[in-house]
Amino acid sequence: MDGVMNQHQLCLVKCVLFSLPLLMIQGAPTLIDRGSHEPQTGSLEIKWGTSSPNKIFEGKLMNLGCHFSGWPLPHEVHWYKDGELITNGTEGIYHSEDEKEQNGETTLRSTLHLPSGHEEQEGFYNCSASNSIRSTSYEIQMIYQCISKKIPTVTSSEIAANISSNVTLSCRIDYDDYCPQELLWKFNDKPEPLPESGKKYNVELKDTNTKCQKEFILSIFDVTESDNGTYSCHWLCDYENATRAAIDLKVVDDLQTGVRGRF
Numbered sequence: 001m002d003g004v005m006n007q008h009q010l011c012l013v014k015c016v017l018f019s020l021p022l023l024m025i026q027g028a029p030t031l032i033d034r035g036s037h038e039p040q041t042g043s044l045e046i047k048w049g050t051s052s053p054n055k056i057f058e059g060k061l062m063n064l065g066c067h068f069s070g071w072p073l074p075h076e077v078h079w080y081k082d083g084e085l086i087t088n089g090t091e092g093i094y095h096s097e098d099e100k101e102q103n104g105e106t107t108l109r110s111t112l113h114l115p116s117g118h119e120e121q122e123g124f125y126n127c128s129a130s131n132s133i134r135s136t137s138y139e140i141q142m143i144y145q146c147i148s149k150k151i152p153t154v155t156s157s158e159i160a161a162n163i164s165s166n167v168t169l170s171c172r173i174d175y176d177d178y179c180p181q182e183l184l185w186k187f188n189d190k191p192e193p194l195p196e197s198g199k200k201y202n203v204e205l206k207d208t209n210t211k212c213q214k215e216f217i218l219s220i221f222d223v224t225e226s227d228n229g230t231y232s233c234h235w236l237c238d239y240e241n242a243t244r245a246a247i248d249l250k251v252v253d254d255l256q257t258g259v260r261g262r263f
Helices: 007-019
Strands: 042-049 054-057 062-071 078-081 094-102 105-114 123-130 135-145 158-162 167-174 182-187 201-207 213-220 229-237 240-254
Touching: 042 123, 042 135, 054 062, 062 123, 062 135, 105 123, 158 167, 167 229, 167 240, 182 201, 182 213, 213 229
Parallel strands: 054 135, 158 240
Antiparallel strands: 042 062, 062 105, 078 123, 094 105, 123 135, 167 213, 182 229, 201 213, 229 240
16 A cells, blocks of 8 residues: 555645645735734725815814725835925924724824915825835825905005006905906996906906915006096905905106196
8 A cells, every 4th residue: 555545644634734824825915814813914005085175274284194004004104295205394294104903903094294274285295105015195185275355455556657658557356266256447436347358448367476366457558638537446246245446547748757647
């Protein structure tokens, strides 16, 4: 019976094999027997993240968060804003990590702490991490919430212009997601607004260095004596009281001497 196992030997081999945990074949996930409390190797996932899009309010602190699950957990998390790596402590922004049990598994929580809110913080934030199996990331869009004062302002309440010249009048207008719904220029408080385009007038709205304000501009061409008077920009919204700002236009024969035209 050389080379042939007897029944006792065969039974012994089978019993030993089936009592061992399943072991990892190189490149495949590690499995363990059900009685073990050791973690299983699994792909890295985002368990939770701050809702997106989200809002930034002036002067209010804001924390952004990403929770990662999987094994092994990553050693660190990188945060980016608009594709640029955020270095801890840059402009008062820093991030921290800690581990916490969540629904029976260990998660790595990363928190990005933003300083008091301001418009420059608006943008796309991304948290990214890697373990030995894969990399994963999560994006959060942050939108700055404008605080509108709803009052047009002017840099000068009086402007002088030569006869036959062109002149530009400007109001600075506060903007948000809802207001204003209408903008108008009027002359000497006449009920009808000035036309938005033509040979005499042109009205336009221009962006400024902040999304929360715009320049509302009235251009007057070939100024004559009849253009002397008060021009007002009107800000209208259903949810707020209408407001205005006024500019007095003084038409002169010569700006250097200040001699006014004959009216």
